[in-house]
Every structure is written in structure tokens, then in C-alpha cells.
Amino acid sequence: MKKIIKKVKSSAIVKNDGKNFLHFFLAFTVIFVALAVIIIQVMQIGMYKATDQNLQDLARNSAFLQDAANNQTGTGSLQSQGAYGPTNSVLFYDADGNSFTPASTDMGPSDFVLSHLKKAVKLNKNAINTIRTISVHNPYGADWHYRYLTTQIVITNNDGSITPAYVQVFSNVDQIQDAMSRAMLVILTTMVAFWLLSVVISLYLANWTLKPILSAYEKQKEFVENASHELRTPLAILQNRLELLFQKPTATIIDESENISESLSEVRNMRLLTTNLLNLARRESGIxxxxxxxxxxxxxxxxxxxxxxxxxxxxxxxxxxxxxxxxxxxxxxxxxxxxxxxxxxxxxxxxxxxxxxxxxxxxxxxxxxxxxxxxxxxxxxxxxxxxxxxxxxxxxxxxxxxxxxxxxxxxxxxxxxxxxxxxxxxxxxxxxxxxxxxxxxxxxxxxxxxxxx
Structure with missing residues (x-):
């Protein structure tokens, strides 16, 4: 019994069944992974579109940037240093990459945020005009999430001189990040569920594709067994008849005419059988x-x-x-x-x-x-x-x-x-x-x- 089970497991059809399952499973896996990546990328682009456009508009607004720079160096009139709207913050750097020092030592809410942004973000001159995402540690709660754009500007001083500088415009995206996290959780959960379902589907398809092959294999096996059985009978009769002829070596053809006649009859049967088998083989290759x-x-x-x-x-x-x-x-x-x-x-x-x-x-x-x-x-x-x-x-x-x-x-x-x-x-x-x-x-x-x- 163990030999039979081992033989079945090692058969070409069973091995092919495993290959079929693996092919279907890998195909479904690639499809679901690609689909998840595409959906997440499209969702991110859509959800950050308004924020990124706002960052680009602020970075191109030279009057706003000049006023914000004057405020951060203590020569402006803005009430809150670096805070321009409920979700925006601005940091300035000189030509050497050093951050401007706020004029006021009073730490208001906006200055508290700016101080943490300074610690978390460093000026990267290779990332000019590139929008990036950063998470900033909040000692009193959940981390802050920002999208920011770095660009190069020119600041006009009070004496009329010009100073090259860099600016980073930040926009808080905590709400968008929360919505994104929930959406990604739903997407990934759905994809994993369908990916697991694809295991069952792969097994079903592997079995379904093999059904006609197994059926044809069984028919071929039965065909060979039946053909062997049909040939065995006339061969056995022919052997017996010929052995009888050897038992009477002195007998004449007339004496053994019955054995010879029966032998010829069985030969004709075998010829008819092989002819029909050949016709079947030719027909099954396509009529x-x-x-x-x-x-x-x-x-x-x-x-x-x-x-x-x-x-x-x-x-x-x-x-x-x-x-x-x-x-x-x-x-x-x-x-x-x-x-x-x-x-x-x-x-x-x-x-x-x-x-x-x-x-x-x-x-x-x-x-x-x-x-x-x-x-x-x-x-x-x-x-x-x-x-x-x-x-x-x-x-x-x-x-x-x-x-x-x-x-x-x-x-x-x-x-x-x-x-x-x-x-x-x-x-x-x-x-x-x-x-x-x-x-x-x-x-x-x-x-x-x-x-x-």
C-alpha cells in the first residue's frame, strides 16, 4: 500500500498538479500586489494633491516669503513667527545652511513646533524644489506628520542689500495621514483576504485544468489494457496451436489442417485489431x-x-x-x-x-x-x-x-x-x-x- 501511495505521489500528473497550483498562485499574488501598489500610489497622489499645490504656491509667493523672513529675523511685523495658517510653518536658512534665530525668546505654540521641526529636519541642498514627507516627534502626544518643500530665495535686507537664503515651507498632514492609514488598512486587509481566497481558487483551477488530462490519461490506460487483453487471447491460442504442431512432428499438413486453420484465423483477428488500432490513432491525431x-x-x-x-x-x-x-x-x-x-x-x-x-x-x-x-x-x-x-x-x-x-x-x-x-x-x-x-x-x-x- 505504501508503495502505491508513493507511486501516485511521484506520478507526473500529481507533480503537474502542484506546478499548476504554484503557477496560478504566483499569478494571483503578482496581480494583487501590483493592484495594491497602484491603488495606494493613486490614493496618495489624490489625497496630497491639494497640500502639495499649496506648498508650491507658498514657495512661489516672493512677497510672502520676504515678509516671513523679516519676521523670523526680528524685522517683520507678523504676530506669530513662522506660523502662516493653521497647518503651515516656515523655516529659513542662510547661504551656509544655518537656521535663522527667532527674534523672540517667548515660546509660543508656533515657536514650539518650529523648534521641533529644526531638530527633525536638516537642510538638504540636493532636495531643492522636491516635496517630501517627515514625521516629527511630539513629546506630549502622537507624532506630527508634515509635507514640506525646500526652495532657494533671495532676501532683501533693511539696508537694501541682498542675501541668498533657503526656505522650507511645511504643511501639517496629520488628518490626511490618519485618513490614509485607515484607507491603507482597509485596502491591505481586503487584498490579503482576496489573496488568501486566491489560494482556494488556485487549487480549484489546478484541479479543474487537470480533469480532462486525468480523464484522457485514464482512457488511455484503459485503452492499453483492453488492447493488451485483446491481443493476449489470439496470441495464447496461436501459441497453443503451434505447440500442438511440435508435438506431432511427423504429421502432414492435412492432418494438422484444423490447427493451421485456427492459427490463421487468429492471425487475421490480430491483423484486424492492429489495423483498427492504427486507424484510431490516426483519427485521434485530428481528422x-x-x-x-x-x-x-x-x-x-x-x-x-x-x-x-x-x-x-x-x-x-x-x-x-x-x-x-x-x-x-x-x-x-x-x-x-x-x-x-x-x-x-x-x-x-x-x-x-x-x-x-x-x-x-x-x-x-x-x-x-x-x-x-x-x-x-x-x-x-x-x-x-x-x-x-x-x-x-x-x-x-x-x-x-x-x-x-x-x-x-x-x-x-x-x-x-x-x-x-x-x-x-x-x-x-x-x-x-x-x-x-x-x-x-x-x-x-x-x-x-x-x-x-
């Missing part, structure tokens, strides 16, 4: 329909051949044809299809059996009906009648030379036409096969994975 102009004469010729074969078998054949003008058909495939159904009816009807073939054109469809008055097929067997190697009565079928491959090949031909084949009870007894194909459809159904031999 190419090659239509040609076909008239009623084509079917009349087939009817004549079937009538002769039925007469030789002591049975009656009736052909009905309702076709006018010319249609396009792959004559080789259609003849093979009808021959399979006729041969099937011929095998399963008793002496004095009756077989009929009806061909009629109905609009854009061509309908074939092959009926017999044989023993019929049970409803349970009708579900499996088109499976390879399936036979209603294996013992009787073997006696009649059937291998259970004909109807499977017939269905492949009908499928190549995107048509439909069905089996019904024929009244009052027997079986009736009905085939419907479209005359304007020459599409070929693709070969199934693992079905090609």
Missing part, C-alpha cells in the same frame, strides 16, 4: 475533412455493395435515398462511417434479418438512419456503446469477429463533422442508429491530450 462534390450516385453505389453483402449473408438490405443535386462530403469518411454501422447491423441480426439505410437531406443537414431487426441493445449498454472495446455480448461478439472498436471510430468521424450520433430502439425490435451532420461545417475537432497512441 482532416476533405470534401468533394457528391451526388446520389455515390450512395446508390454503396447501396448496391451492401445489398450484395447482405444477400451473401442470407439477409435483406433496403436503401432509401432522398437527395437532389450536389453536396460536399468527404466520401472516404462517409463510406467508412456507413460501412461500420452496416457491418455492425449485419453481425447482430439473425438469419433472414432485415437491414435498412436511409439517407436524406434536410435543409443544411444530412441525416443517416441505419436500422436492423436484431436483438437490440439495453438502455444501460446504450450509454457505453461508443466506448472503445465495449461489446454488449463479448462471447458472441468474439465469435462474430467483433473487437468493439468500430462504433468508437464511427463516433470520431461524426465528431469531426461536429455532428451527432445516437442509438434508439427500432420498432418492433432491433436497433436504430441516427447520424446528423451539417453539410456546411468542415471544422475538425482537435485531438485530445494523451489520446494519441
Amino acid at each position: 482532416k475533412i476533405e470534401p468533394e462534390e457528391t451526388t446520389a450516385a455515390f450512395f446508390e453505389m454503396i447501396f448496391n455493395s451492401y445489398e450484395m453483402l447482405a444477400e451473401n449473408a442470407g439477409k435483406v438490405f433496403t436503401g432509401t435515398l432522398k437527395l437532389e443535386g450536389t453536396i460536399n462530403l468527404d466520401q472516404a469518411l462517409i463510406k467508412q462511417l456507413l460501412t461500420i454501422l452496416f457491418d455492425n447491423a449485419l453481425k447482430y441480426t439473425d438469419d433472414d434479418g432485415e437491414i435498412s439505410l436511409d439517407v436524406q437531406k434536410n435543409g443544411g443537414n444530412l441525416i443517416f438512419t441505419v436500422a436492423d431487426n436484431g436483438e437490440g441493445i439495453s438502455n444501460e449498454d446504450k450509454k457505453k456503446i461508443f466506448d472503445r472495446f465495449f461489446r454488449v455480448d463479448k462471447a458472441r461478439t468474439r465469435q462474430k469477429g467483433g473487437l468493439g472498436l468500430g462504433l468508437s471510430l464511427a463516433k470520431q468521424i461524426v465528431d469531426a463533422y461536429n455532428g451527432k450520433i445516437s442509438v434508439e430502439d427500432n420498432q418492433p425490435e432491433g436497433t436504430k442508429f441516427i447520424i446528423r451532420i451539417r453539410l456546411d461545417n468542415s471544422m475538425v475537432n482537435p485531438a485530445k491530450i494523451f489520446q494519441k497512441l
